[in-house]
Amino acid sequence: MIVATLGPEGNNHVLVLRRYLAARGLADAQVKLFDDFPTAFAALVAGEVDRVLQCTAHFSHADCVGRHMHRAFPVDVFVAGSHPLALLARRDVAAPRQVARQPATRYYTDLSGFSEEVDAATTVAVAEGLLAGRFEAGICARQALEDHPEKLCLLEDLGPALDVWVLYGTEPLVDSNPLVL
Known part of the structure; x- marks a missing residue:
């Protein structure tokens, strides 16, 4: 599995992604860092990466969700703190x-x-x-x-900032998933 997020190494996206992968038992997943989220989401819908992690407080969040509607779907959501x-x-x-x-x-x-x-x-x-x-x-x-x-x-x-984080994939969650209302 290849999981993408915003670089560079040492930022909050990388910190939270590594915490997430460890907590979900996915420590062997490959991490791919991008300079911006539009490029990361393009890689997701092109099949170059399997997931993209984005903080909802990031300024490009709404644009990425809108531009990739029906092609990139939230598959997990959680709350996590940033670096102090x-x-x-x-x-x-x-x-x-x-x-x-x-x-x-x-x-x-x-x-x-x-x-x-x-x-x-x-x-x-x-x-x-x-x-x-x-x-x-x-x-x-x-x-x-x-x-x-x-x-x-x-x-x-x-x-630390306490934010909502969303993991995106290319398949929507099934209606029976507890994250779906």
Whole structure:
């Protein structure tokens, strides 16, 4: 079985997918990472992958569901927490005015104190941008602070996001499945 989700390695989609596979006894499944969900869903309907895992909070969720109606079907759903998140800033910026965030995280805390908000593709990209000096502050995994305390400081601990996750396949569930109402 090949199960796809959004990359890169280390993001919440990969974290939750690996947890899911372990919990369902599918640890031998092959994981395939995609740069975006439209490409992952296209691979699903083309038969190149067997399943796609997507968080319903992801900004492309509604588009993917709509574009693949009657070709990609929810086959499992569950609730899972993300990596613990934090609003971090670079230590070399005394008063950060710019904040980066993945669009799904934009309301996780009050960002009104920043004069500029920058979209990033993933929370991993936010952490990389902070460390590379492209961003002054950002919402990303708290692990970035633990890995680089000399470069980053904590502005606010946000904890894990608790989200609904959907696994898609190409065959709909039968009416007798307990997930079907």
